[in-house]
Amino acid sequence: MGGTVEVTGLTKSFGSQNIWSDVTLTLPQGEITALLGPSGTGKSVFLKSLMGLLRPEAGVCLVDGVDMVKARESQRQELRKRFGVLFQDGALFGSMSVFDNVAFPLRAHTKKRESEIRQITNDKLDLVGLMGQEHKLPGEISGGMRKRAGLARSLVTEPSIILCDEPDSGLDPVRTANLAQLLVDVNAATDATMLVVTHNIELARTLPDNLGMLYRRRLVMYGPREEFLLTDHPVVSQFMSGDPIGPIGMSEETDHGVNDDYVEGEAYYPTGGVATVRAGARAIEVLPRQLAPASGLPREGAARHADRVASGAAALYTADDDDVDRAPAAVRTKDPVSRGLDKVGALFALGLDTFRAAFRRPFAARELLDQFWFVTSVSWIPAMLVAIPFGAVIALQLGTLTVQIGAQSFTGAASVLAVVQQAAPIVTSLVIAGAGGAAICADLGSRTIRDEIDAMRVIAVDPIQALVVPRVLACVLAAVLLNGLVSVVGVLGGYFFNVIIQGGTPGAYLSSFTALAQLSDLWVGEIKAVLFGLIAGLVAAFCGLNTKPGPKGVGEAVNQSVVVTFMLLFFVNTVITMLYLELVPGKGA
Template sequence: MGGTVEVTGLTKSFGSQNIWSDVTLTLPPGEITALLGPSGTGKSVFLKSLMGLLRPESGRCLVNGVDMVTAKESRRLDLRTKFGVLFQDGALFGSMSVYDNVAFPLRAHTRKTEAQVREIALQKLDLVGLLGQEHKLPGEISGGMRKRAGLARSLVTEPEIILCDEPDSGLDPVRTANLAQLLLDVNAQTDATMLVVTHNIELARTLPDNLGMLYRRRLVMYGPREQFLLTDHPVVSQFMAGDPTGPIGMSEETDHSLDPALDDTYGYATDHGRRTLVRTGARAIEVLPRQLMPVSGQARAATDRHARRVGSGQAPLFIADDEEADRPAALRRPDPLVRALDRTGEFFALALDTLRASVRRPIAARELLDQLWFVTSVSWIPAMLIAIPFGAVIALQLGTLTVQVGAQSFTGAASVLAVVQQAAPIVTTLVIAGAGGAAICADLGSRTIRDEIDAMRVIGIDPVQRLVVPRVWACVVAAVLLNGLVSVVGVLGGYFFNVIVQGGTPGAYLASFTALAQISDLWVGELKAVLFGFLAGAVAAYRGLHTRPGPKGVGESVNQSVVVTFLLLFFVNFVVTTLYLQLVPGKGA
């Protein structure tokens, strides 16, 4: 029998916008449940909250007895391996072929041989009608095919709980009907607990054992299909009939309250002393639609359990109290200072997670090398081009100043110290943040809005260990290497301009350099490069993982990552320089 899911008093908001409040329901093990509701009512948010991908403000969500709201992330990662999830757009990994996407969970969490993995993956691809397309990348197939590939990936580990977010979107009516039949057959074979979010009325009428509906931030009705479909509740009746006339409007702002005083087409009915809202003249359907049956003829164990629950009265139809359903949700206006502190805390938490994940196995060495090559290749030429004028300006400025005060012999030492300890690490990190960091942020941001990051979490893969760690340490190693290169180029540029342009003495320049500059000065610059490179990579990763939906959200995240890195860079440089001057008096930093 499938896994257990018990939700109690769940409430979720984003800032001042309340999505839904006090949602309570239980998914009967092994049965299929469909969740309905107008667009914008937070059905997808509800699915992500069940899996612990989003954290509600209050309430509990027990999955096999473990509260996903309060459990540690390591425990949630382990529990998510029990889930099979079909995201709205498939959430396939863009750099992998369709076959590798489907095989990914098996390779990550089983000890099966590659031959066994291939057999299972091809079987699931054949099940969803994609056999022969396994070699293609996700960008080379249609949206409907990506959806079916995502379904195949969600089934390879034989999950106990299967969540489907609008499986019919992007599919024609025939393939939608085939997909519904496929889900029913999978349930018959595995007895998995299923929750399907859908807008498809035909699918909602014929596929599930149970139905629920979200409306105006509440779960207005939930219960067995045969009771749900026969109700004359105005919201449910209008939605199931696709009727433009009723409390549901064109948008959430135009949805009507369930207060009957607002419309004489509504009235109250009394059932065992409890008032419920009905629409005058509205009729429930007279004949219950026939539920789908498995094609194989195999009996569903869930059908018998469901019949016993309904027959014994253990599955009453829940109808939200009309006064409670219409009560406006309290809006919490986030304080800008509190929001800034929250984001700062989240950033430091990600930085600590990155350090901890850096020593955990398996180490993504291949990804680290790929990212190092990328960051270095896009940064080394701009870094050198900036280092030459930077070193020249420092040498010219210091050369002019030392001539004025009669200290020409110190020109070489002052120029080298300024380049090695200040200019080189700053220039290196600015270039890495503006080139490599921006690309890292855009890459992770795109993965975030395509649900790839959530897909990794569902599969039980820590995205910090798999994606963030190699990118952050690639920035660190690149910063160290480029810092040495920029130091050499900057010093040579300063020497050239001091001797050629200002007529300095080569011997005096070199003598000052060798007499006052030490190896420890180079180490100070390299340590700064390590710290600055880590900051650049961590900020880029943080903004990428917290990208808002859409291309505009990715662009905003890239811009913010570069600006924040620049600000942090100069602030941290000031702090490090001050500490160095206090610890090593008389030396520059």
């Protein structure tokens, strides 16, 4: 039998924006339930909250008896293996073929032989009509095909709870009908508990056993199809008929209760007019026939549903108008300082998680090599091009100064130490943060908004282990390597300007260095490079994983990542330099 999902008093907000409050419903085991609601009412947020991918502020969400809100991440990860999830855009992993995407959960979590995995994967691809397309990358197939591939991936592990976010969007009417049939057949074959988010009225009428509707931050109605589909509730009947006239307007802000133009018993035209209509005039008079499994198999869920309805146990919940109109749940907003401290805390937590994940098996060695190559290849040319003028400026400035104070013989030591201890690590890290870090943040940010990161979590693959560890290590290794190169180029540049341009003597240049510098002066440069590379990688990953929705969110995350990294680098550099000068006595001091 399918898994159990019981939600009580769930409330979710983002910052000061309350998405929905006090949502209470149970997904009956093995039955199909549809969740409806105008765009932006938080249906996807609700699905993610059920899986523990988002953390509601209040309420309980029991999945097979375990509260996903309060459970530890390790418990949540274990429970997510029971879910099969079709995300809104398919959330396929962009670097893998369609076949590898669908096979991924089997390879990650089962000990099946490759031949068996191939068999299961091909069966599912066949089921969703994608045989022949399996070698293509997600970027090479249409949106509807990505959706079907996502559905195939969600089914390979035979999950006991299946969540589908708008399975029909991007599909033509015929494939939508096929897909609805497929969902019914899967339900009949596996008795999985299913929740389908949809805007498709035909699907909503014919597929589910139960329906619920979110509207203006509330669950306005929830119950068996037998009652839900025949209701004359103004919001539900307007939604089910797709009528532009009624309490639902173009946006949440113009909807009934916020827009004063709407009067009960009258239809509200978004354009401003008002017409009198009988409440519930558009309600359906006759219950539409429900889809039956094509296989002829009986649906156990449907049988249990019929029993519940006959016994009166499946009652329709309707929020009273006062409840729908009540103000959004009070959201405790934090002051900017607390929000800033929260982010610092979360960054440290990511650092700790990354450290722990670095020692877990399997180690993503291939990804580390790819990322190291990528970060180094985008950073080394700009680093060299910045190192030459930087070394020259330092050499010229110090050369002039030492001549002014009559200490020309120390020019070499001064400029080499300035390059090795300060200029090289800073230049290297700024370039790594600006080129490599920005690209890492954009990459992780795009994966976040395409739900790829959430899809990984649902498949119980830790994105920190698989994606963050190799990227952070790649930044550290690239920083150490480039720091050495930048130091050499900077020192040679300094030599050229001091000795050749400013007429210093090569012997004095080198001997002053050996007289004043010590090995720890070189080490501190490398230690800085390690720390700065770590900061650049971690901040980029943090901003990427916490990207707000949409391309604008990715742009902001990249901007934030570069600015925060720069500020942190200069702060940490100051602290290390002060500590070093305080703790390590200079040579001959």
